[in-house]
Amino acid sequence: VHETTWVERIGAQTTLRAGVELGIGDDAAVLSAPAPQVLTEDLLVEGVHFRRETTDAASLGHKALAASISDVAAMGAVPVAAVVGLVVPPDGGPDIGELYAGMEALAAEHAMTIAGGDLSKGPVTVLAVCVLGATPHGRAPLTRAGALPGDLVCVTGPLGGSEAGRLILERPELAPAPPVADALRAAHLRPAPRVADGLALAAAGAHALMDCSDGLALDLQRLAVASGCRAVLELEAVPRAPGADEVAAAAGRDPLEHAAGSGEDYELIAALPADRLDEAERLLERPLVVVGRFEEASPGLRLLRDGAPSEITTPGWVHDL
Amino acid sequence: VHETTWVERIGAQTTLRAGVELGIGDDAAVLSAPAPQVLTEDLLVEGVHFRRETTDAASLGHKALAASISDVAAMGAVPVAAVVGLVVPPDGGPDIGELYAGMEALAAEHAMTIAGGDLSKGPVTVLAVCVLGATPHGRAPLTRAGALPGDLVCVTGPLGGSEAGRLILERPELAPAPPVADALRAAHLRPAPRVADGLALAAAGAHALMDCSDGLALDLQRLAVASGCRAVLELEAVPRAPGADEVAAAAGRDPLEHAAGSGEDYELIAALPADRLDEAERLLERPLVVVGRFEEASPGLRLLRDGAPSEITTPGWVHDL
Numbered sequence: 334v335h336e337t338t339w340v341e342r343i344g345a346q347t348t349l350r351a352g353v354e355l356g357i358g359d360d361a362a363v364l365s366a367p368a369p370q371v372l373t374e375d376l377l378v379e380g381v382h383f384r385r386e387t388t389d390a391a392s393l394g395h396k397a398l399a400a401s402i403s404d405v406a407a408m409g410a411v412p413v414a415a416v417v418g419l420v421v422p423p424d425g426g427p428d429i430g431e432l433y434a435g436m437e438a439l440a441a442e443h444a445m446t447i448a449g450g451d452l453s454k455g456p457v458t459v460l461a462v463c464v465l466g467a468t469p470h471g472r473a474p475l476t477r478a479g480a481l482p483g484d485l486v487c488v489t490g491p492l493g494g495s496e497a498g499r500l501i502l503e504r505p506e507l508a509p510a511p512p513v514a515d516a517l518r519a520a521h522l523r524p525a526p527r528v529a530d531g532l533a534l535a536a537a538g539a540h541a542l543m544d545c546s547d548g549l550a551l552d553l554q555r556l557a558v559a560s561g562c563r564a565v566l567e568l569e570a571v572p573r574a575p576g577a578d579e580v581a582a583a584a585g586r587d588p589l590e591h592a593a594g595s596g597e598d599y600e601l602i603a604a605l606p607a608d609r610l611d612e613a614e615r616l617l618e619r620p621l622v623v624v625g626r627f628e629e630a631s632p633g634l635r636l637l638r639d640g641a642p643s644e645i646t647t648p649g650w651v652h653d654l
Numbered sequence: 655v656h657e658t659t660w661v662e663r664i665g666a667q668t669t670l671r672a673g674v675e676l677g678i679g680d681d682a683a684v685l686s687a688p689a690p691q692v693l694t695e696d697l698l699v700e701g702v703h704f705r706r707e708t709t710d711a712a713s714l715g716h717k718a719l720a721a722s723i724s725d726v727a728a729m730g731a732v733p734v735a736a737v738v739g740l741v742v743p744p745d746g747g748p749d750i751g752e753l754y755a756g757m758e759a760l761a762a763e764h765a766m767t768i769a770g771g772d773l774s775k776g777p778v779t780v781l782a783v784c785v786l787g788a789t790p791h792g793r794a795p796l797t798r799a800g801a802l803p804g805d806l807v808c809v810t811g812p813l814g815g816s817e818a819g820r821l822i823l824e825r826p827e828l829a830p831a832p833p834v835a836d837a838l839r840a841a842h843l844r845p846a847p848r849v850a851d852g853l854a855l856a857a858a859g860a861h862a863l864m865d866c867s868d869g870l871a872l873d874l875q876r877l878a879v880a881s882g883c884r885a886v887l888e889l890e891a892v893p894r895a896p897g898a899d900e901v902a903a904a905a906g907r908d909p910l911e912h913a914a915g916s917g918e919d920y921e922l923i924a925a926l927p928a929d930r931l932d933e934a935e936r937l938l939e940r941p942l943v944v945v946g947r948f949e950e951a952s953p954g955l956r957l958l959r960d961g962a963p964s965e966i967t968t969p970g971w972v973h974d975l
Contacts, residue, residue, distance in 0.1 A: 360865060371681075420699055
């Protein structure tokens, strides 16, 4: 099918929403987003971030967009528009219509617009999703760099679910009972970026925010280094997705390491002053999980397990290039 | 080399410029661009858009950014910030430092910022460059859709140079004398996006604007269809880059078809009311080339050659997916 035909089809299945004046079809999309804006791009590469055998086209679209929305959420901002680069392999790759349908459904949930992009041939499927977001009321975006000694380390939800989902997609024999297994697969294939949580944490007065897309231990270390203080993480306090411990154990992994060291969960990590915890939970309308604290010490991460210093072998997801 | 190390190195070699508050290193870049903004993304895929044998790393960086800046220029906007997705093949691919140096040099020319992005492993080099731009004085961006019957079809400079440059990089035996050949290679490897020209044409009152990155014949047809009128293109009036005719002829191609049907020149096509030509040339500080006109007829392109209806076999660059 001709590239131009696809651009027309994709244009026909996307909806323009608030903040976007002109979408797919011109040299560039036209937006009207209030300053300050946030801008991010994420890559999903076949054979690196996903396998086609275990990722249907609609989930792939959802997941690629979710990763970039999560980065916007991690700044305390809301997504406005995405532009999408799609490389299509010789065999046609995942169904392009389904892929954009998966993206469009998530875009609709977040009242944002798939506003443009580019299509190309190539050896494997690659998705390069760029999202522009904006903060409400012109509030300054919340970076990784503001944590202060004494702040609590909070996470917005259970971890390890996405990696457990990936494991049981690859090795169905590891799967727990169906409802739990379904939730784990969904955590991997259809992650929900925490936009509302990011807004609530920013409004409650969090000092720093980021998503833990590469794993809590690795991302918390990055946050601590950016903030110039030390994070103490209590491994046994890390909330685990239902079934994640069971799958990790079946795969021969330590469940606590699994939860703290596996990526793609897209929960948020916040540095929150202790006296803002109640207000944050009121705005979030659910409890936060306190997994540690920041302290004045050389920047980095200190892991504790039942109060004793600890280490984990695989702290998270990172490429060797 | 570790991904994190590269992110640090790339961050160290980029400069924050006006409109960007926070660059590489957080979940997202922070910008303050006045509304309206324009947003675009372009893909460059190894083996499809370039070959490593004929494209050095710095040129590749330049070229990838230039393609997206050109889309911003084609809206009458100026680039503010880019986020860059880079897929790195197993052998390391083009030198990453050189590649970003090529981008940074072009970003400096346009007073814009390389503000973020993503790195991944993958089978071949892929660059996915997203650029955000803004129009001066809150002026509405100039789309493809405004051409009116009676408008002139103008182009900002000579065509066919990039494709001639590509041809002589692939087949050195086709090269003309050195200074001409050098200019053709530079047209291919280091194209100059026409940001100032886009601003001048918008200020002069152009009705529609786009870049001719996929070839004049194809892109003018798209502009005419978007505008709901017919474009008449006089092939013999198409300005040709010095040496392009000679290289095209040596490669067995018709020089006029070569100029009108080859891509990556990044000159702009404008629909300009005849009474705005003088003002446009005054603002551009050089002549425009009038290559045809728009007329009231079923939307599309009509090619003339010395006054007689004509056709070209390869109207431009488009993927079959």
